[in-house]
Amino acid sequence: xxxxxxxxxxxxxxxxxxxxxxxxLVVKKEALVSEGLSHAVLPGILLGFLWFQDRNSPFLILLAxxxxxxxxxxxxxxxxxxxxxxxxxxxxxxxxxxxxxxILASQNLRNVHFHADSIIDGNLAxxxxxxLQWGEVDLGPQAFWVMLLTLALVLTFIMMFYKELxxxxxxxxxxxxxxxxxxxxxxxxxxxxxxxxxxAFQVAGSILVVALMIAPPAAAYLLTKDLFRxxxxxxxIAIVSxxxxxxxxxxxxxxxxxxxxxxxxxxFLSVALLAPGQGILSRRRTRQRQQAxxxxxxxxxxxxxxxQGTKAGSGYSPETLYRQVAWSRRQFxxxxxxxxxQKWILDQGTGYQISEQGERYLEKDLF
Amino acid sequence: MLGNDxxxxxxxxTVAYDHKPVLWDVDLQVPVGVLxxxxxxxxxxxxxxxxxxxxxxxxxxGSIQVFGQPHSMQRKQIGYVPQRSSVDWxxxxxxxxxxxxxTYGRLGWLRRPGAAEREAARHALDRVxxxxxxxxxxxxxxxxxxxxxxxxxxxxxxxxxxxxxxxxAGVDATTEQTxxxxxxxxxxxxxxxxVVHHDLTTVTEYFDxxxxxxxxxxxxxxxxxxxxxxxxxxxxGGSLSQCRVAGQPMSMPDAESAEGRRDRDNxx
Amino acid sequence: MFDLLTDYTFQTVLLGTMMIGAxxxxxxxxxxxxxxxxxxxxxxxxxxxxxxxxxxxxYALTGEGSKSLVVLIPGAIAAGTAALLLTRTLVRxxxxxxxxxxxxxxxxxxxxxxxxxxxxxxxxxxxxGRRGLQDYLFGMAAAMTQDDLWMIAxxxxxxxxxxxxxxxxxxxxxxxxxxxxxxxxxxxxxxxxLIMILVVGIVIGIQSVGVVLMIALLVTPxxxxxxxxxxxxxxxxxxxxxxxxCGLIGSVASALYANxxxxxxxxxxxxxxxxxxxxxAPRRGVVSRIxxxxxxxASQAVASSGRSAP
Numbered sequence: 016x017x018x019x020x021x022x023x024x025x026x027x028x029x030x031x032x033x034x035x036x037x038x039x040l041v042v043k044k045e046a047l048v049s050e051g052l053s054h055a056v057l058p059g060i061l062l063g064f065l066w067f068q069d070r071n072s073p074f075l076i077l078l079a080x081x082x083x084x085x086x087x088x089x090x091x092x093x094x095x096x097x098x099x100x101x102x103x104x105x106x107x108x109x110x111x112x113x114x115x116x117x118i119l120a121s122q123n124l125r126n127v128h129f130h131a132d133s134i135i136d137g138n139l140a141x142x143x144x145x146x147l148q149w150g151e152v153d154l155g156p157q158a159f160w161v162m163l164l165t166l167a168l169v170l171t172f173i174m175m176f177y178k179e180l181x182x183x184x185x186x187x188x189x190x191x192x193x194x195x196x197x198x199x200x201x202x203x204x205x206x207x208x209x210x211x212x213x214x215a216f217q218v219a220g221s222i223l224v225v226a227l228m229i230a231p232p233a234a235a236y237l238l239t240k241d242l243f244r245x246x247x248x249x250x251x252i253a254i255v256s257x258x259x260x261x262x263x264x265x266x267x268x269x270x271x272x273x274x275x276x277x278x279x280x281x282x283f284l285s286v287a288l289l290a291p292g293q294g295i296l297s298r299r300r301t302r303q304r305q306q307a308x309x310x311x312x313x314x315x316x317x318x319x320x321x322x323q324g325t326k327a328g329s330g331y332s333p334e335t336l337y338r339q340v341a342w343s344r345r346q347f348x349x350x351x352x353x354x355x356x357q358k359w360i361l362d363q364g365t366g367y368q369i370s371e372q373g374e375r376y377l378e379k380d381l382f
Numbered sequence: 383m384l385g386n387d388x389x390x391x392x393x394x395x396t397v398a399y400d401h402k403p404v405l406w407d408v409d410l411q412v413p414v415g416v417l418x419x420x421x422x423x424x425x426x427x428x429x430x431x432x433x434x435x436x437x438x439x440x441x442x443x444g445s446i447q448v449f450g451q452p453h454s455m456q457r458k459q460i461g462y463v464p465q466r467s468s469v470d471w472x473x474x475x476x477x478x479x480x481x482x483x484x485t486y487g488r489l490g491w492l493r494r495p496g497a498a499e500r501e502a503a504r505h506a507l508d509r510v511x512x513x514x515x516x517x518x519x520x521x522x523x524x525x526x527x528x529x530x531x532x533x534x535x536x537x538x539x540x541x542x543x544x545x546x547x548x549x550x551a552g553v554d555a556t557t558e559q560t561x562x563x564x565x566x567x568x569x570x571x572x573x574x575x576x577v578v579h580h581d582l583t584t585v586t587e588y589f590d591x592x593x594x595x596x597x598x599x600x601x602x603x604x605x606x607x608x609x610x611x612x613x614x615x616x617x618x619g620g621s622l623s624q625c626r627v628a629g630q631p632m633s634m635p636d637a638e639s640a641e642g643r644r645d646r647d648n649x650x
Numbered sequence: 651m652f653d654l655l656t657d658y659t660f661q662t663v664l665l666g667t668m669m670i671g672a673x674x675x676x677x678x679x680x681x682x683x684x685x686x687x688x689x690x691x692x693x694x695x696x697x698x699x700x701x702x703x704x705x706x707x708x709y710a711l712t713g714e715g716s717k718s719l720v721v722l723i724p725g726a727i728a729a730g731t732a733a734l735l736l737t738r739t740l741v742r743x744x745x746x747x748x749x750x751x752x753x754x755x756x757x758x759x760x761x762x763x764x765x766x767x768x769x770x771x772x773x774x775x776x777x778x779g780r781r782g783l784q785d786y787l788f789g790m791a792a793a794m795t796q797d798d799l800w801m802i803a804x805x806x807x808x809x810x811x812x813x814x815x816x817x818x819x820x821x822x823x824x825x826x827x828x829x830x831x832x833x834x835x836x837x838x839x840x841x842x843x844l845i846m847i848l849v850v851g852i853v854i855g856i857q858s859v860g861v862v863l864m865i866a867l868l869v870t871p872x873x874x875x876x877x878x879x880x881x882x883x884x885x886x887x888x889x890x891x892x893x894x895x896c897g898l899i900g901s902v903a904s905a906l907y908a909n910x911x912x913x914x915x916x917x918x919x920x921x922x923x924x925x926x927x928x929x930x931a932p933r934r935g936v937v938s939r940i941x942x943x944x945x946x947x948a949s950q951a952v953a954s955s956g957r958s959a960p
Contacts, residue, residue: 046750047688054862098934099873103687107873110866111921114914117788117863121911135787135862136764221862222764226757233750263765268772273764280758287744295743309403313396313443316407320394339394340443436832462832469826473683474876474885483822487833494818519880 021143021156023261026275028162029215030227030253035169036208037228038249041236043184047102048087048205049228051109052212053221055086057116057134060213076161076213083209086112087202136272137220158218165214172207173246180204181242219272226276227253234286237293252282310350313340315359315377318369331366388447389414389543389574390435395444397427397434404430406597408444412576414542417569419579419588419605422595423618428578429465431595432545435576436462448543458487461541463532465548471521477531478503478516484538499538506537510564526557533564544568546577562588585609659792660905663858666794666802667897667912670855671867673806675893676886677813677851678868679875680844683824683882687869692737692752693730693852694864698763700729701786701856702770705779715770715779719801719857726853733759734845760861789860789913791901802854809847813886820844821882858897859913867893870920877931896920 040046059082063075086108093104120134142158154160173180182190183197183204190197215224235248260275267274288295317339318331337347351367354360359373369377390412397405404427412418420428433439435446435453448456461484481503482495489495507513510530515523523531529549536544550558565575569590579585585592585605592609593602594617601613681689704725709715716722733755740751770780785793813820822830823840831837848868855864875888900916929936 041750044747044749046747046753047691050688050691050753050756093928096928096936098877098928098936100682100685100687102685103682103869103873106687106691106865106869107921107924110863110870110917114863114866114917114921117911117914118918121909121914136768222757222760225753226761229750229753230757233746233754236746236750237744267765267769269765269768273761273768276757276761277765278761280754280761283754284758287740287746293744295739298743305402306398309396309398309442313407317394317443342443433828437834438828438831438837457832457834460832462829464826464828468828470683470685473825474880474882475821475825476880479881480825483826483829486818486822486830486835489818491819491835492815521880 018143019261019265021159022139022265022271023258025139025142025156025159025162025218026257026261026271027254028159028166029219029223030231030257030275031250032162032166032169032211033215033219033224033227034231034249034253035166035173035246036211038232038235038242038246039180039184039204040208040228041232042242042245046229046233047105049208049212050225051086051090051105052083052209053216053224053228054109054113054116056080056083056209056213056216057113057221058082058119060216061116061119076210079213079216080206080209082112083212084202084206087205087209135220135222136270137216137218137223139218139271142218161214162218165211169207169211172204176200184242219275220270222276223272226279227256230276230279230283231256234283234290237286237290252286253279256282307350307353310342310346311354311357311359312377314347314350314354315369315373318360318367318373319377331368333367336367387414388412389416389449390576391447391450392431392435393445393447395431395434395446396442397430397439398442399430399439403442404597405434405441408595408599410593410599410602412574412591414449414574415569415572416590417565417575417577417588418591418593419577419585420593420595421579421582421585421617422600426596426617428595429547432462432547432576432578435545436460459541459543461536461539461544463536463544463546463549466525466529466532466551468547471523471528473520475520476516477507477512477518477520477523480520480531481506481534481538484535487539502538502540503534506534507531509537510534511560526553526560529553529557529561533561542573544573544575546575548578548580551580582614657905660901662796662799663791663794663905663912664898664901666799667791667858667901667916668894669799669802669806669897670858671871671893671895671897671916672890673810673893674851674855674864674867675871675875675889675891677809677848678872678893679882679886679889680813680820680824681848681868682872682876684844688749688752688865689734689848690852690868691865692733692756692759693849694856694861695756696733696759696763697726697730697853697856698767698786698861699759700725700727700732700763702763702766702783703729705783706766706770706777709777709779713778715777715783717779717782718795719798719854723801723805723853726856727849729759729763730849730853731845734849785860786856787860787862788911789856789858789863791858791912792904794858798857805850805854809850812843812847816840816843859900859916863913863917866917866920867896870917870924871896874920874924874927877927877934892920892923896923 037046037049040049056079059079060075063072063078067075069075089108090101090104093099093108094101143156145157147154147157147160179190179195179200182193182195183200187197212224231252232245232249234252235245238248239245256279257275259278261271263274263278264271286294291297314336317336333351336351337344340347351360354373355362357372357376358370359376360367361370388411390410392408392410395405395408396403408431420431422428430439434441435448437454437457446453448459453460478500482499484506485495485499485502489499504513504516507516510533512527512530512534515527520528520531533549549561553561565577568575577589579588586609589605591603592605594600594608594613596617600617601608678690681687701722704722705715705717708721737748737751737755740746740754741748767783770777770783782790782793819830819835819840823835823837823844827837830840852864852868855867859867871889871892872885874892875885878888879885896916896919899919900912903915904910904912927935930938932938
């Protein structure tokens with residue numbers, strides 16, 4: 016297999032794993048926890064490096080995931096004092112942990128060749144060269160197998176605890192009353208997210224972890240309301256983004272992680288604009304339809320109201336009608352035109368009157 | 383019905399949030415010097431009504447007159463007491479500062495409050511019997527005290543028309559009594575009060591007039607003639623007995639999902 | 651140490667980081683009190699995109715990419731504001747929640763910024779002036795020039811001036827936006843103004859602490875200052891002071907010890923101040939609360955034993 020294909024394979028597995036984790040975070044409205052985690056694991060990774068001297072050691076991953084969980088615990092602790100707002104405490108804790116990591120990295124510690132750039136955009140390109148050997152056989156890049164293992168772990172957990180996770184994100188109170196322990200499930204789940212963050216961080220850097228944990232699930236969130244479908248769609252969008260990103264990175268001759276993040280962001284943007292039902296354009300169309308309906312009805316109501324007050328048969332002049340409503344001239348004329356076109360309002364020569372069809376249309380009560 | 387003797391006069395008021403109508407063709411007259419309660423189920427548009435009068439939401443249609451003039455010209459004639467839960471009480475400010483905010487409308491852009499404003503705030507705190515708490519941080523107040531501080535802020539606004547959004551929510555019985563006494567005192571001075579209210583059991587005791595609201599005005603007028611089972615059932619959509627038993631009206635089964643249904647209807 | 655004080659470069663850096671700390675500390679209070687702390691993270695990350703765009707524009711116009719803050723900060727302001735306004739649109743127009751909206755904008759703008767940065771670094775032939783651009787990621791206070799200092803002072807001063815002039819309005823709007831609107835102060839106007847001065851306060855700091863850690867400069871001093879006071883004015887002054895002190899510590903530490911980056915030291919000293927504030931602030935602090943509870947229990951014990959005594 017060529018190096019490019021291996022890069023793509025690593026990117027795909029990474030993207031799917033992070034997107035699956037992110038889907039739950041987005042639904043649970045804690046998307047930015049991923050931003051915190053992706054920074055907070057840095058000191059753990061560096062310390063793990065010092066001790067184990069191996070970037071793919073499972074111990075390193077566990078240690079760094081521990082740093083992630085430490086962040087979650089500290090944020091929780093600070094929140095519990097009720098002295099500081101939740102978002103603020105997240106910002107404080109992750110920036111402090113990350114600072115510690117950067118200082119550690121800047122100290123030229125023995126055998127730590129951690130370039131600052133790789134903190135942001137990882138080293139997917141070089142990770143491909145780091146092969147896993149079994150005797151004489153080359154099994155491909157180590158990073159691929161690490162990510163595949165992580166994906167298997169995440170998938171297994173989701174399959175085994177699908178129901179519990181669903182209750183955790185949608186209704187903690189119900190979960191508790193049914194005898195589940197949403198707090199415990201949440202903690203274990205965040206632990207898993209932290210493990211994913213760490214193993215993805217090695218190849219993808221902090222930017223890609225955040226981008227892939229938030230953008231594909233956020234897009235999926237606008238496409239479907241069903242959790243299972245959302246997981247599938249998130250994974251699909253993650254796959255599309257990595258394919259685009261890896262090839263774009265190859266052609267620009269840069270780390271593919273930046274392009275993958277950008278592609279994920281652009282995927283989201285197109286979904287947000289175009290999604291049927293929930294997309295911005297579609298919602299605007301719905302709103303315009305609703306608005307027209309409301310304006311039509313209001314105009315007809317004015318006519319009915321006028322008919323009660325004035326002599327029957329005389330009708331309304333457009334100016335009187337316009338003065339009754341607090342709309343712009345344009346809105347008023349558009350509504351009048353629609354009503355005339357539909358024959359809800361009749362022009363009697365002396366003025367406007369509501370027609371029988373108009374009265375029937377008015378019956379279509381909204382409430 | 384010319385609205386000259388009305389403190390507040392709404393005609394054909396239609397207000398939409400995100401172009402979904404929340405108030406539909408509302409007519410309402412509030413005579414000068416009355417204490418009016420506005421009741422209705424959740425999602426009936428009670429707070430929306432207040433916000434429209436305050437000029438925070440602009441209506442799709444209809445007119446709002448305050449003392450015979452369009453409401454946009456009468457901003458200084460309207461005082462407002464928001465729901466207590468609408469602000470963060472951990473905000474770093476003192477009770478006196480909070481009350482002084484009532485003078486900001488009169489001050490306008492860029493001018494700072496001075497000794498006169500401080501004096502007015504102290505005086506208002508005195509009226510709600512909280513003079514000794516002036517330098518407390520607002521988070522240290524009890525729920526009832528917070529509500530009284532809000533009321534003091536409205537006193538400082540010194541407006542002839544006062545709009546209050548659920549002033550009794552989450553306060554104890556003693557505070558509720560103090561508040562209603564203060565409201566009666568204000569009415570005695572010729573002020574007009576419009577109060578969004580939740581508890582149907584106290585309506586007859588507290589208010590002169592009542593407006594029953596559920597997107598439209600179902601009925602409005604003197605409590606003795608308007609606050610009738612028939613109209614209430616129309617307002618709350620049926621099972622009123624349950625509302626009464628609970629002491630607080632239940633939320634209408636699904637104002638929310640009714641909205642959703644309407645959306646789908648419109649889509650077709 | 652005395653050599654340092656007379657060193658011209660050091661003076662520039664010291665003054666610059668202290669000003670940045672003070673401005674972002676003061677403005678951060680408003681972000682904190684509006685519960686929009688994470689805005690700082692998104693604005694600073696997004697600004698990289700604007701920085702790169704304006705760098706490339708200056709290259710296209712003059713043949714050499716400029717790294718002067720005079721050129722790059724307007725780009726940063728534009729991109730940061732765009733990210734926030736887009737987030738506002740997303741939250742208003744779709745069912746997405748604010749945290750996801752912010753996250754997506756971060757992915758989009760920062761992703762685009764990184765792509766541009768890496769491309770500029772790799773492209774052949776080299777774009778003149780590209781060296782040192784990566785310092786925007788983690789900050790490089792030591793590279794601050796006299797021009798940069800003027801830019802920071804002007805923009806920061808302007809933002810603080812707006813804050814002081816509109817103090818009454820911003821305070822009211824932050825505390826009770828609905829009431830503020832009911833008094834005739836238009837909410838969208840105040841919201842946009844506040845966003846603008848916040849963005850300015852954030853972007854002038856990115857060169858010294860970097861986009862990744864800027865959030866700490868905005869949020870940590872504000873959170874610490876909140877514990878000591880019950881007046882907004884005092885809180886803002888304290889946060890500004892704390893921010894300036896952190897700037898001082900950071901620039902001194904990195905001047906004294908080689909290889910110690912300024913940004914992280916600033917952040918860690920802010921964190922230290924925060925922890926101390928959380929624990930030991932009078933009245934609010936954790937220790938004082940525990941003390942009060944102890945006293946309360948003790949006095950109750952005394953009272954009950956007093957009652958039980960014959």
